[in-house]
Amino acid sequence: MRPVSDRRGYLAIDLGPSRLAAGVLSGDGDVVLRDRVATPPRNVWPALTQLVRRVIAANPSDVVPVVAGVTCPGPIDRGTGAMKPVGLPMWHDFPLRRELGATTGLPVFVDTAGRGLAWAELWRGASSELPEDERFLATLALGDDVDGALVAGGRLLDGLTHNLGQFGHLIVEPDGAPCPCGAFGCLTAYAGVRAIEAATGRELRRTPAAHVDNVGIMVGRACATIAAMFDVGEIVVGGAVAEVLGAPFFDALAREFEQRSRLGHLGDMRVRGVASGQVGPLIAAAAVARASHDVTLAETSAPDEPSGGAPADVSVD
Numbered sequence: 001m002r003p004v005s006d007r008r009g010y011l012a013i014d015l016g017p018s019r020l021a022a023g024v025l026s027g028d029g030d031v032v033l034r035d036r037v038a039t040p041p042r043n044v045w046p047a048l049t050q051l052v053r054r055v056i057a058a059n060p061s062d063v064v065p066v067v068a069g070v071t072c073p074g075p076i077d078r079g080t081g082a083m084k085p086v087g088l089p090m091w092h093d094f095p096l097r098r099e100l101g102a103t104t105g106l107p108v109f110v111d112t113a114g115r116g117l118a119w120a121e122l123w124r125g126a127s128s129e130l131p132e133d134e135r136f137l138a139t140l141a142l143g144d145d146v147d148g149a150l151v152a153g154g155r156l157l158d159g160l161t162h163n164l165g166q167f168g169h170l171i172v173e174p175d176g177a178p179c180p181c182g183a184f185g186c187l188t189a190y191a192g193v194r195a196i197e198a199a200t201g202r203e204l205r206r207t208p209a210a211h212v213d214n215v216g217i218m219v220g221r222a223c224a225t226i227a228a229m230f231d232v233g234e235i236v237v238g239g240a241v242a243e244v245l246g247a248p249f250f251d252a253l254a255r256e257f258e259q260r261s262r263l264g265h266l267g268d269m270r271v272r273g274v275a276s277g278q279v280g281p282l283i284a285a286a287a288v289a290r291a292s293h294d295v296t297l298a299e300t301s302a303p304d305e306p307s308g309g310a311p312a313d314v315s316v317d
């Protein structure tokens with residue numbers, strides 16, 4: 001058997017209103033075990049605890065999780081590791097980090113899906129191949145809800161309340177559909193799984209073609225705003241909506257973006273999907289743990305005490 005220092009891995013957990021997922025990943029970010037359950041309408045936390053215990057018990061590999069990463073709908077309170085997702089008041093202020101720490105005995109780090117996607121891109125995505133000071137990207141995670149993140153010069157930027165990048169609440173349609181946040185016309189109200197399924201009355205994978213186009217148009221508008229504001233090299237779009245709606249969605253997005261984004265210096269900016277298998281939700285959750293824990297798991301240093309989550313100034317390699 002390999003020495004423990006080679007077997008250190010991650011416990012990864014991704015939470016959403018429709019499903020809870022957990023897995024064990026190697027130190028390189030390869031998924032060695034995964035499991036999921038539908039999110040129950042109430043009593044979410046006992047279901048999550050049960051899932052996590054099941055994953056730990058079922059882990060057949062010689063990978064030993066030494067740190068846990070969690071991605072969840074934002075906004076969050078990274079100081080306490082509590083979630084505050086819009087439209088899900090029953091999830092608010094549950095001490096997620098403390099409870100998962102007690103269940104697993106591991107340091108636990110919590111961040112939003114959009115920031116997890118950014119950490120994962122910097123770890124395993126195409127961005128990881130660029131020199132650090134050339135890494136300028138925004139992410140859009142189109143899951144049950146929509147959020148994002150911003151990386152400038154290799155650093156994932158933060159905000160006053162640690163929630164920079166809630167791009168799901170960019171207004172893409174004035175006087176548009178109501179958003180769970182209380183505003184109208186937010187991107188989440190058009191491009192989140194919950195919103196799409198509510199609008200069409202169908203499962204996401206059965207979204208009619210015309211509606212797929214509409215989702216692409218709304219995301220294209222949001223991308224034009226993000227590009228103009230932040231002067232990034234690329235916008236990386238991930239999450240279930242991007243994955244399931246696929247090429248027709250990205251075609252509509254690209255057409256709209258092209259029309260709306262006219263600034264000359266953004267001519268080379270591109271909007272792209274994530275590379276399949278490199279940057280999935282569990283990899284994003286593990287990436288949160290990796291960035292927060294600030295350790296390459298091949299190294300032998302012991303886990304640190306849990307802290308407030310992914311710091312903005314951790315440099316990644």
Ligand SMILES: [Zn+2]
Nearest residue numbers: 169179181186
């Ligand atoms: Zn909103």
